[in-house]
Amino acid sequence: MRAVLAAVLATLTLLATGVGSASAAPRRSALPGGKANFVISQGFLRAGSTQNWVRLGTYQFKANGTVSASTYLWWQRNPEGRQATGVVPDSSCSTKAGGSSSRVRACDVLTAGGFTGAPDESRTGTYSMAGNVVSIRWKIAQTWTEKWRVQLSPDGKLARLQFAGGTLATHGYGYGSNSSFATRRAMSSVRTFAGALRQDLVSWSGQRIVNSANQPFKPGAFRGCATTTSCLTYLQPSSANACQKSGGCPNVGGGTKANISSIQYYLVKISNHDRRDTMWHWCTCLAMERKQFCYSGNSHMKPLLQIIDDSGAFRGWVGAEASFYPGSGTRAKDMMAVFRITDFR
Numbered sequence: 001m002r003a004v005l006a007a008v009l010a011t012l013t014l015l016a017t018g019v020g021s022a023s024a025a026p027r028r029s030a031l032p033g034g035k036a037n038f039v040i041s042q043g044f045l046r047a048g049s050t051q052n053w054v055r056l057g058t059y060q061f062k063a064n065g066t067v068s069a070s071t072y073l074w075w076q077r078n079p080e081g082r083q084a085t086g087v088v089p090d091s092s093c094s095t096k097a098g099g100s101s102s103r104v105r106a107c108d109v110l111t112a113g114g115f116t117g118a119p120d121e122s123r124t125g126t127y128s129m130a131g132n133v134v135s136i137r138w139k140i141a142q143t144w145t146e147k148w149r150v151q152l153s154p155d156g157k158l159a160r161l162q163f164a165g166g167t168l169a170t171h172g173y174g175y176g177s178n179s180s181f182a183t184r185r186a187m188s189s190v191r192t193f194a195g196a197l198r199q200d201l202v203s204w205s206g207q208r209i210v211n212s213a214n215q216p217f218k219p220g221a222f223r224g225c226a227t228t229t230s231c232l233t234y235l236q237p238s239s240a241n242a243c244q245k246s247g248g249c250p251n252v253g254g255g256t257k258a259n260i261s262s263i264q265y266y267l268v269k270i271s272n273h274d275r276r277d278t279m280w281h282w283c284t285c286l287a288m289e290r291k292q293f294c295y296s297g298n299s300h301m302k303p304l305l306q307i308i309d310d311s312g313a314f315r316g317w318v319g320a321e322a323s324f325y326p327g328s329g330t331r332a333k334d335m336m337a338v339f340r341i342t343d344f345r
Contacts, residue, residue, distance in 0.1 A: 111303055115270065146167075230268055
């Protein structure tokens with residue numbers, strides 16, 4: 001009898017407070033930095049491993065404490081080949097190199113496999129805020145949790161997520177605002193961006209982890225094209241660190257009479273309807289060594305998502321590199337990374 005009375009009292013208490021009833025109001029949570037829509041780059045990058053992965057996509061937070069994700073996944077366990085974008089810069093895209101006019105090679109710009117199509121995966125979860133930290137638990141079969149530190153930009157128009165740990169990923173970057181995911185800026189706006197963009201990157205290459213920070217990125221160095229408005233190009237005149245490495249280009253590279261160390265850079269819009277861009281770059285001498293016009297080796301393919309603030313202004317990108325070496329059994333030669341290029345770091 002005592003157990004029955006306790007159960008009745010518990011039911012009456014729940015009904016009186018509205019808890020458990022169909023009319024109960026949903027739990028409300030503070031949005032991270034007051035922002036709902038975030039672009040995210042994260043990865044599992046570990047020295048000595050060949051099971052690394054990177055993800056690039058969007059997180060949408062709601063005031064009822066739920067969060068949804070839509071992401072592209074590139075994983076060494078299932079390496080994907082590069083994909084053509086169908087964008088070829090025209091002959092008007094030129095930059096100055098060595099005091100003379102030099103043109104970026106008119107090649108069909110490549111990106112990571114699958115990035116021109118729909119995202120690979122979607123998932124939902126719950127989140128909570130504790131001070132300036134947002135904790136996420138994804139509703140999937142395995143335990144998947146994440147923590148990010150939240151900071152607002154000085155103008156209050158943008159929130160930054162700094163990866164603070166999780167059960168699956170090791171590194172990550174995120175930026176959010178209340179602009180819709182359909183809001184993006186044209187390449188002409190990107191090129192004329194007046195702020196100072198800098199890159200922070202964590203990369204996996206040769207089974208080692210390399211961190212680089214505070215690297216300047218100058219969109220004004222790129223040139224627009226007369227007929228291909230979705231593309232920007234830049235011929236970097238020289239790069240001692242990248243293209244003059246010993247043995248990379250034994251016939252025309254650093255240390256030879258030709259001494260070719262320029263880099264071909266391409267920035268391309270992937271979609272008119274969302275934040276997708278992509279960057280592709282490779283050393284000119286590598287194509288010359290193969291007697292090719294457009295390099296077919298393992299070039300750098302870097303899908304990007306634009307960072308857009310509350311006013312709809314461009315503030316940079318979050319990105320991922322997913323450059324899988326052609327052929328099987330060669331995962332040690334892959335190049336993978338997560339990075340951000342932004343004025344708010």
